[in-house]
Every structure is written in structure tokens, then in C-alpha cells.
Amino acid sequence: MKIKKAVIPVGGFGTRFLPATKAQPKEMLVLVDKPVIQFLVEEVVASGIQEIIFVTGRGKRAIEDHFDYSAELEHFLNMRGKHDLAKKIHEISSLARFTYVRQGEPKGPGHALLQISHLIGHDEPIAVLYGDDIIDARVPCLKQLMNIFEKYEKPVIALQKVAKKDISRYGVVAGKKVANKTYLIRELIEKPTPDRAPSDLAIIGKYIYTPELFQLLPQMKPGPGGELFPTDIFDLYIKNGGEMYGYEYDGVRYDCGDKLGFLEATVQIGLKHPEVGKGFRSYLKNLKL
Ligand code: G1P
Numbered sequence: 001m002k003i004k005k006a007v008i009p010v011g012g013f014g015t016r017f018l019p020a021t022k023a024q025p026k027e028m029l030v031l032v033d034k035p036v037i038q039f040l041v042e043e044v045v046a047s048g049i050q051e052i053i054f055v056t057g058r059g060k061r062a063i064e065d066h067f068d069y070s071a072e073l074e075h076f077l078n079m080r081g082k083h084d085l086a087k088k089i090h091e092i093s094s095l096a097r098f099t100y101v102r103q104g105e106p107k108g109p110g111h112a113l114l115q116i117s118h119l120i121g122h123d124e125p126i127a128v129l130y131g132d133d134i135i136d137a138r139v140p141c142l143k144q145l146m147n148i149f150e151k152y153e154k155p156v157i158a159l160q161k162v163a164k165k166d167i168s169r170y171g172v173v174a175g176k177k178v179a180n181k182t183y184l185i186r187e188l189i190e191k192p193t194p195d196r197a198p199s200d201l202a203i204i205g206k207y208i209y210t211p212e213l214f215q216l217l218p219q220m221k222p223g224p225g226g227e228l229f230p231t232d233i234f235d236l237y238i239k240n241g242g243e244m245y246g247y248e249y250d251g252v253r254y255d256c257g258d259k260l261g262f263l264e265a266t267v268q269i270g271l272k273h274p275e276v277g278k279g280f281r282s283y284l285k286n287l288k289l
Pocket of ligand 1: 130
């Protein structure tokens with residue numbers, strides 16, 4: 001069972017970043033000089049996957065344009081002798097094979113996945129990545145999950161320990177540790193109150209779905225905010241005897257769906273940036289805070 005396709009739902013409104021996201025997709029918000037969504041695409045490609053399906057919606061056309069060729073722009077840059085930049089721009093469009101499916105209404109990530117079932121083979125495992133979570137890691141986070149999948153051939157989700165006060169923002173799991181950083185999941189609850197959370201292990205938006213799990217999605221019921229979240233389906237799959245693993249990935253996560261997380265990502269990526277990193281570091285050092 002080889003994973004050949006990654007699905008990235010990008011249909012959400014991005015209300016947490018209004019007014020910035022009134023006329024532009026939140027996935028196109030920029031970390032120094034690269035939109036958030038490009039970091040995710042690069043993670044997928046670095047994990048060895050070449051086919052990416054975006055589930056988009058109204059107002060998300062900038063994402064398609066970003067991963068398309070821009071002949072005029074490349075010509076313009078080449079005419080001005082900026083060949084390196086032209087090449088860099090060109091490379092974005094050949095990162096992967098992109099497919100776009102429209103969601104119609106932004107009714108949550110589970111609803112997004114229901115829109116692409118005709119593109120997924122009956123015996124095909126897939127990767128699913130949510131647009132907000134960027135993980136800075138030596139081995140791409142998705143690749144780490146794929147390694148666990150290779151071992152067990154069962155669904156895998158990314159996990160991270162989070163503070164109790166933040167737990168209600170996440171899907172939370174209970175599980176039995178079966179290997180280093182690896183858990184056999186026993187239960188999952190979407191956005192529990194702190195007293196109902198079964199542990200401090202939160203689901204981070206990166207998943208490997210097997211066909212058995214994917215086929216259960218039509219049974220989803222509306223969750224918080226009336227949206228469809230697949231977490232209850234994971235729980236149903238387990239209660240029906242299915243095996244699912246969670247992996248506490250190596251790496252540092254930036255939650256780019258949150259203002260503070262986004263600022264932290266900007267600082268960290270800015271500090272590592274080959275062009276401005278040095279100057280930015282000395283600027284930060286001189287701040288009188
Ligand atoms: C989604 C998932 C949730 C997960 C979170 C991680 O929620 O439903 O289980 O913990 O992503 O980022 P959302 O952030 O879309 O509300």
C-alpha cells in the first residue's frame with residue numbers, strides 16, 4: 001500500500017485573521033516571502049508524494065494561481081536579467097501535480113474530504129494535511145507518519161502534547177504506548193472541555209487514511225459549530241475493532257491558524273532566512289523589551 005496522493009482542505013473562511021482574510025485566502029498569508037500553503041506543499045513533496053488535491057472554495061483562486069505557471073511574470077523577470085528569480089517562480093508550478101475540487105460551502109474538514117471520494121481508489125491510502133500546521137523538522141512530519149504507516153499499515157495521526165488550558169482547541173486522544181513516541185489509539189474526542197480530555201495528547205492536522213477509514217466518512221455527524229469533523233469517525237472505526245496509531249512527531253510546530261502562532265512562525269522563519277536572517281537577528285537583539 002503506497003501513498004501517492006495528499007489532500008489539503010483549504011475551503012475555510014479563516015475568520016480568525018479577519019480583516020486580512022476578507023479578500024485573500026488565509027493559506028496565502030505570507031511567512032517572510034512564502035505563503036503558508038507552499039510550506040505544506042513542500043512538506044508533501046519532500047515526503048515523496050507527487051499528487052496533491054486541494055479542496056477549495058469561494059475566494060480561494062489565488063492558491064490556484066500561485067501553483068500555476070506565470071508566463072508573463074517569468075518573461076518579465078528574464079527580460080530584466082533576473083533569471084534566478086524566474087527559475088524560482090517557475091519551480092513552484094512544477095513542485096507536484098495539482099488537482100482542485102470545490103467544496104461549495106465551507107462545512108468543515110470532514111465535508112471537504114467527502115468531495116474527493118471519486119478521486120481516491122478503493123484500495124488506496126492517502127495523506128491528509130490541514131492548512132494551518134507547519135512543522136519545522138529534519139525529517140518532514142508527513143514522512144515520519146508514512147514511516148509508521150509502513151510498519152503497521154493502519155491509519156496514523158500526528159500527535160503533540162499541549163497544555164491543559166489549550167486542550168479544547170483540539171481533537172484529543174487516549175492511547176497505549178506501543179513503541180517510542182507511538183501510541184495505539186483507544187479513544188478520540190473532538191474539542192473536549194479540559195475535564196473531559198482523555199489525556200494531553202492533541203491531534204495535529206496531519207493524517208494517513210486507509211481505505212477502511214475513508215469509507216466510513218459518509219457516517220459523520222455535525223460537530224462543534226455544525227461542521228463535519230472526522231474525529232468521531234476515527235472513534236467509530238476503533239470501536240468497531242479497527243487499529244489506528246498516533247505518533248508524537250519530532251519537530252517544532254507553528255500553528256499558523258492562530259495570530260500568536262503566526263507571529264512566532266514569522267520570527268523563527270525570519271531568523272533562518274538566508275537573505276534577511278542576520279539583519280533580523282540583530283534587529284531583535286537591539287529591541288528594548
Ligand atoms: C482540526 C481537527 C482537530 C485537530 C486540529 C489541529 O480542528 O478537527 O482534531 O486537533 O485541527 O490543528 P480545527 O483546527 O480545524 O478546528
